[in-house]
Amino acid sequence: MSAQASAPQAAPGDEPSYLDEGHSVASWIFSTDHKRIAILYAVSITVFFFIGGAAATLMRIQLFEPNNSFVSAAQYNRLFTMHGIIMVWFFLVPSIPTTLGNFLVPMMIGAKDVALPKLNLTSWWLYVGGAIFTIVCLIGGGVDTGWTFYTPYSTLYSNAAVLSAAAGVFVVGFSSILTGVNMITTVHMLRAPGLTWFRLPLFVWGIYATSLVMVLATPVLAMTLLLVIAERMGLPVFDPRFGGDPVLFQHLFWFYSHPAVYIMILPAMGVISEIIASEARRRVFGYKAMAVAMLSIAVLGFLVWGHHMFVAGMSPFADIVFSFLSFVIAVPSAIKVFNWTATLYRGEIRFGAPMLYALGFLGLFTVGGLTGLFLASVPVDVHVHGTYFVIAHFHYIMVGGSVSAYFGGLHYWWPKITGRMYLEWWARLAAITMFLGFNFTFFPQFIAGYLGMPRRHFVYAPQYHLYNVMSSTGAVVLAAAYLLPLFYLGWSLVWGARAGANPWNATGLEWLTPSPPPKQNFARTPRVDNDPYDYHEPETGPTQADQPPRQPQGGVA
Amino acid sequence: MSLILLVQASPIVLPEASTQAVVEDRIFLILLAVSAAIVLLVLTLVIGFSIVYRAGSAARRGPLPIWIRHEFEIGWTSATIFAFLFIFWWTASSQLHLQTVPRSALEIHVVAKQWMWKIQQPSGVREIDTLHAPLGIPVKLVMTSQDVIHDFYVPAFRLKQDVIPGRYTELTFTATEAGTFQVFCAQYCGLDHARMNADVVILPPADYARWIADQPEGDTLAGEGEKIFASHGCGGCHGQGAAVHAPPLDGLYGSRVPLAGGGFALADENYIHDCILLPHKRVPAGYAPIMPSFQGVLSEDQLVPLIAYIKTLKAKP
Numbered sequence: 001m002s003a004q005a006s007a008p009q010a011a012p013g014d015e016p017s018y019l020d021e022g023h024s025v026a027s028w029i030f031s032t033d034h035k036r037i038a039i040l041y042a043v044s045i046t047v048f049f050f051i052g053g054a055a056a057t058l059m060r061i062q063l064f065e066p067n068n069s070f071v072s073a074a075q076y077n078r079l080f081t082m083h084g085i086i087m088v089w090f091f092l093v094p095s096i097p098t099t100l101g102n103f104l105v106p107m108m109i110g111a112k113d114v115a116l117p118k119l120n121l122t123s124w125w126l127y128v129g130g131a132i133f134t135i136v137c138l139i140g141g142g143v144d145t146g147w148t149f150y151t152p153y154s155t156l157y158s159n160a161a162v163l164s165a166a167a168g169v170f171v172v173g174f175s176s177i178l179t180g181v182n183m184i185t186t187v188h189m190l191r192a193p194g195l196t197w198f199r200l201p202l203f204v205w206g207i208y209a210t211s212l213v214m215v216l217a218t219p220v221l222a223m224t225l226l227l228v229i230a231e232r233m234g235l236p237v238f239d240p241r242f243g244g245d246p247v248l249f250q251h252l253f254w255f256y257s258h259p260a261v262y263i264m265i266l267p268a269m270g271v272i273s274e275i276i277a278s279e280a281r282r283r284v285f286g287y288k289a290m291a292v293a294m295l296s297i298a299v300l301g302f303l304v305w306g307h308h309m310f311v312a313g314m315s316p317f318a319d320i321v322f323s324f325l326s327f328v329i330a331v332p333s334a335i336k337v338f339n340w341t342a343t344l345y346r347g348e349i350r351f352g353a354p355m356l357y358a359l360g361f362l363g364l365f366t367v368g369g370l371t372g373l374f375l376a377s378v379p380v381d382v383h384v385h386g387t388y389f390v391i392a393h394f395h396y397i398m399v400g401g402s403v404s405a406y407f408g409g410l411h412y413w414w415p416k417i418t419g420r421m422y423l424e425w426w427a428r429l430a431a432i433t434m435f436l437g438f439n440f441t442f443f444p445q446f447i448a449g450y451l452g453m454p455r456r457h458f459v460y461a462p463q464y465h466l467y468n469v470m471s472s473t474g475a476v477v478l479a480a481a482y483l484l485p486l487f488y489l490g491w492s493l494v495w496g497a498r499a500g501a502n503p504w505n506a507t508g509l510e511w512l513t514p515s516p517p518p519k520q521n522f523a524r525t526p527r528v529d530n531d532p533y534d535y536h537e538p539e540t541g542p543t544q545a546d547q548p549p550r551q552p553q554g555g556v557a
Numbered sequence: 558m559s560l561i562l563l564v565q566a567s568p569i570v571l572p573e574a575s576t577q578a579v580v581e582d583r584i585f586l587i588l589l590a591v592s593a594a595i596v597l598l599v600l601t602l603v604i605g606f607s608i609v610y611r612a613g614s615a616a617r618r619g620p621l622p623i624w625i626r627h628e629f630e631i632g633w634t635s636a637t638i639f640a641f642l643f644i645f646w647w648t649a650s651s652q653l654h655l656q657t658v659p660r661s662a663l664e665i666h667v668v669a670k671q672w673m674w675k676i677q678q679p680s681g682v683r684e685i686d687t688l689h690a691p692l693g694i695p696v697k698l699v700m701t702s703q704d705v706i707h708d709f710y711v712p713a714f715r716l717k718q719d720v721i722p723g724r725y726t727e728l729t730f731t732a733t734e735a736g737t738f739q740v741f742c743a744q745y746c747g748l749d750h751a752r753m754n755a756d757v758v759i760l761p762p763a764d765y766a767r768w769i770a771d772q773p774e775g776d777t778l779a780g781e782g783e784k785i786f787a788s789h790g791c792g793g794c795h796g797q798g799a800a801v802h803a804p805p806l807d808g809l810y811g812s813r814v815p816l817a818g819g820g821f822a823l824a825d826e827n828y829i830h831d832c833i834l835l836p837h838k839r840v841p842a843g844y845a846p847i848m849p850s851f852q853g854v855l856s857e858d859q860l861v862p863l864i865a866y867i868k869t870l871k872a873k874p
Contacts, residue, residue, distance in 0.1 A: 073748050146745050152722060153705040153747060157671070240723020241852055243835045246706060247721060280610070285621075286630050311708065311743075312719045313726040316656045320649045327645040334637045335630075341599060342629070344606035346618045351611070359603060366599050370592040373641070377588065377648035379581045379655065383715035386708060386743035450585070451571050452712025454743040457751035461739065466567035541618030 015518040017419065032117035033519055038103035039417075040124050045091050045099065048131060049482075052086035055079045057479060060472040066462045076458035077144035078160075084147025085138065089169055090131045092398055093260060096267035097214075098127075098179055100409045101207040103417060105183060107510035107517065108201050110192025110526045110554060115185040119178050127175035134168030137161040146456060148257070151238040151249040155231035163232045166225045173218045173225075176263075180214030183207050192509065192554065194528035198291070199553070201508050201532045202284060205291045206270020209298040213259045213266070217302070221256035224249065247312050254305035262301040264398055265365075266294055268405030269336055272358050275412050276340050278506040279355035280347030281542040283533040286339045293332035300329040310381045319378050326376035333369050337362065348542040352504075353427030357408030360435040364400025368393060371446065388467075389449025392442045400438050407434065407485065414489065415499030419516040422496060426488040434481035440474025507534055507552045526554030574734040574759070575714035580651050582715070588644070658729045662695040666778070666861045669700065669707040669720040671746060672753035677861050680769045681777045686755040691765035692735050698728040699826060703857045708744035711757055717743050723834075725826045732759040782866025785859050789851070803848065804841050808872025815842040829864050 018035045021027065028036055059079050062070045071079065106114055114120050137143065141161030145154040154162050187200070187208050200208075227237045228249070236242035238249045277284045284290060306314060306322030340362055349355070371393040374380045384390065407430075414422055448467035453460055460468070502511035509526055510517075534551045536542045573579055609616045665688065666677040676684040690696045700709060702722040709728060710717035718728040742753035760768060776784070786792065794803035804814075810829070813821045817840040822828050831838050833855065836848035855863065 073751065077745075077748065077750075144747070150706060150745070153745070157705050157747060240721075241834070243838050244723075246723070281612075289630060289634075311717050313721055313724070316653065320653070323649055324645055327641040330641055331634070331637050334641075335634055337599060338633050338637075339630075341602045341606070342625075344603065344610060345625075346616075346621065347606070347610045348612045348618070349607055349610050351607070359607070362603060363596075363600065366596055367592075370595060373592070373644065374585065374588050377584055377644065378652040379577070379648055379715075380585050380588065382577075382717060383581050383585075383712070385717060386710070447569065451569070452710070452739075452741065454710060454741045456745040457741075459751050463567055466563045469563065539620050541620060543618065544613075 015520070015523070017514065017516040018519045019419070019516050021519050030121070032113070032121050034102050034106050034114045034117065034120060035417075035517065035519075035521075037120050037124050038099050038101075041094060041098040041102060041127070044124075044128050044131070045095055046486075048086050048090040048135070051135060052083050052091060053479065053482065055083040055086070057475065059083065060475040062458060063460070063468045064472045066465050066468075067459050071458070073458050074142075074144065077146075077456070078138070078142040080456055081143045081146050082135075082138045085134065085143070085165065085169065087398075088147055088260070089172055090127075090134075092264045092402055093176060093214075094127060094179070095264075095402065095406050096271060096409065097183065097207055097210055097263075098124075100203075100271065100406075100413060101183060101210075101267060102179075104413065104510055105186055105204055105207055106190065107513070107521055108204050108508050109187065109190055109195055110509050110522060110528065111186065111190035112520050112522070114182050115189050116182050119182050123175045123178040123182065126178070127172055130168045130171030130175065134165050134172070137164045137168060148253060149225075149228055149249075150253075151228065151231065151246045152240070155228055155237075156239060163229055166228050166232075170222055170225045170229075173222045176214050177218045180211035180218070183211040184215065187211075192526050192528050195509075195553075198288060199528055199531055200291075201270075201553075202273035202287070202290055202294070203267075203270035205294050206267045206273075209294040210263050210266040213263050213298050213301060217256045217259040217263075220252060221260075224252040224256065227252070247309070247314075250309055250312055251305070254308045255302075258305040258308065259298075259301045261394070261397065262297055264402045266298060268361065268402045269294060271405045271409035271412075272340065272361050274506075274508070275354045275358040275408050276343050277533045277535065278412070278504050279350045279352060279358070280344050281350075281535045281547055282343050282345075282347040283531075283535060283538070284339065285342035285345075286335075287531070287533070289335060290339055293335050296332045297329060300325065300332070304329055307376055307381070310378055311385050323376050323378050327373070330369065330373060330376070337366055337369070346541045348544070348547065351428075352411075353422070353424060353431050354408045354412035356428055356431035356435075357404050357411065360431065360438075361401055361404040361408065364396050364404060364435070364438065368396030368401055371396065383452075384449050386454055387449035388445040388453045388455055391455050392445035392449060395442045395445075400442070404434065404438075407431070410485075410489075412504070413510075414492070415503045416510060416515045416517070418493060418496075419499055419514075420492045420496030421499050421503065422492040423488050426484065430481055430484040430488070433477060433484065437474055437477030437479075437481050441471050441478050442474070444468075444470040444474075502552075505548045507532060507549045509552075509554045511552065512554055528554050572713045572734060572736075572738070573715075574732055574736065574738055575711075575716065576731045576733060577655060578713065578715040579733075580655065584648055584651065591640070591644070658697055658727070659695045662697040662729060663691065664697050664699055665690065666865075667698050667700040667709060667720065668703060668857045668861060669709070669742075669753075670703040670857075671705065672742070672749040674709070674740065674753070674755045675858060677778055677858075678769065679778055679865075680772075681775045681781055681862075682769060682772045687758060688740070688755065689758045689760060689765060689768055690732060691762040692732050692759050694762060695729060695731045698730075699725050699861075700728065701725050701830075701857050701861075705746045706744050707742050707746050707753065710741045710743035711738055712741070713738040714757075719744055723830075725830065732757075735759045735761055778862045778865040779869045780866075782862035782864070785855070785863045786866055789855070794848070801847070802844065804844055806867050807870045809870065810868040814839075816840065817842045817844070817846075826864055826868075829867055830860060833860065833863070 143160045143165045231237045238244040238246045304326045307326045444467035448464045453464040499515045535549050668675040676688045700720040702720045707720040714730050738757045740755035794801040795806050809824050812824050822839050834852045837846045840846045
């Protein structure tokens, strides 16, 4: 039973694909089709990613020498602020949920669109408006507070465009909330008949858990930014001269920004689960545990913000409580790593580019997670807090983890999204280069951090020189790896081979419709009678290489 | 060639110059060993499975044995929980142990401002960007900032503490090695953050005493505070026989002060600091809130000796 034959939907050609529903600019930027909005997001985050990356490149050039004068102190402070704000809020937070999430969640649950298509378009407009406004402020005026906006520096001392940048981020936050509301509603209301909660693909679970965090945490950021704006306009809020407490700002800020880390990693976990199951031709090991782990990470993520403040003068007992909770949240993350590994056992493993990204994710996420244990231990954190150890740790999670998963997912669903195949060997080369370049860039930073090199320093003591030379050299490799996909993926748009409906022989509902899908996604609403990842008989493993799925979801409608 | 020089100039070990450093390094190394073992395990499994179960290989597939499906999952979940809880218990208990500050600790005051560290020794000696301290004796740094948040970080001691405007934070260390150690500002504080460095100079106690004695003769910290107390007319209200009904300061430090709104405040440095700059925040019971604020009148530099003086006022028998 080949996948194509099992697809009961219309064959390609019957109905124009979503890409052919108008070619004017207006047909894109005013479209409420979730697939077109996903493309709008993908183009926007790609542009912002390269702007943020350019800032990082300039920083790495400056740090190549201990007392370099490639940029001034003022310029350096603006660069790391720009890098942080753009990468966190304009790239990582929206990356997977708004692109792959927007495109795939409705398709994976058998829906024609998201529940609230106009809200979806509003969300993109808010996002792009807020982000462009902020970036104009960051480049034109410059902001030198760091992406963390710590008071009282940000409110009383900085001579920079803090007010307008905070206002821009505030607006982008609403886009995040709207996307979250939309995804939650979609998953609740629009699941195909038979698609019960525990039949949902793990990617949908990942996006669902993420959306809960977006909806509950982002308003706290909005409120905190409003307080910063108010204090900059003269209303004392955190100012100690009026009895305010600057540390209160940190509590509020991290109450959003720690959950935000899970906004960045949960969708990545969903993507990796899809890729590993499909490429190993096996059911995901411990499916329910995986779904529950994602939900518990989303909930526990709200309770660990204090571990950013072990040296901020909190009560030592508060330190201990936050340390405890931070160890607790490591448990579901560890379970996920073990379950992905166990999924490979007795599989028929293919090593296409998406799988290389996924395996890279597995290694980098493990290192990132384990170094999180160092930071959860109070005595170690007191030493390495605010050093390059922390920088390395969160880049392993957010770049090694989330960005690898984003690229993995982009390749995995590229045929579905564009209807074209990419060049496999170029994609594999990029995946391997990215993995090597990443480690080369960020591993030395663990050592520099342990040796005491503080972050946000534009000049540094000579004993850290070696590690910075290694890091800057690795960054060249990493930058090349990030540029490669622009070329071969761009090439594939025009000259790539046409993709069939289900080039990977995968099981999700999204593979039932032609690639690229028609505007309505499905000619008929599919019916789902079975679990996800039904790659083989439960009693046997996969029996041969490239064995077609036993039963794709919705395949027997 | 220059790469060899670079490697030689980059030691991978950091001096262990305080009691905290020994504790931190032990935890760090054990965590490193545990992490390395886990990474190795995951890598071995992932690479091993990738080779054995590559598509088309001859390895047996078949179903997963039942015990792998269930016991394995329960097993590694509980193993992870126990391992993590054990690490937590161990690190938390060593941290609480380090929290106890001996009463005999030498108190040195640090006032941070963009972008310098001002040090006031108990003897009244002032230093900028250098802090002299004795070897083997517990030292308590009492720190505040005149502007934004800074962070006093001594990598060789494995210690750092944010220095926050409007309150005092403390950092206690016992140096175990004589020498000069770098201090970095580890909390971003603006333009010259990267250049806000200092040195801690650890001297054997005899040399430290000699160094203090060699400094130009001046008032002790409390003596300097007494002059500020007099010149700002504090005694006009808080002195004996004053016409204004103001709380006496004798024996104030360390006492429990009943507050006008109910409840008590511990009269520590933070409370006294607040009472001078924000007198209406926590008014003692039985007094009208009539004290003027000295915000903008007294700098943090002057508050340090002033509070040091108030701390010396003992209750009259």
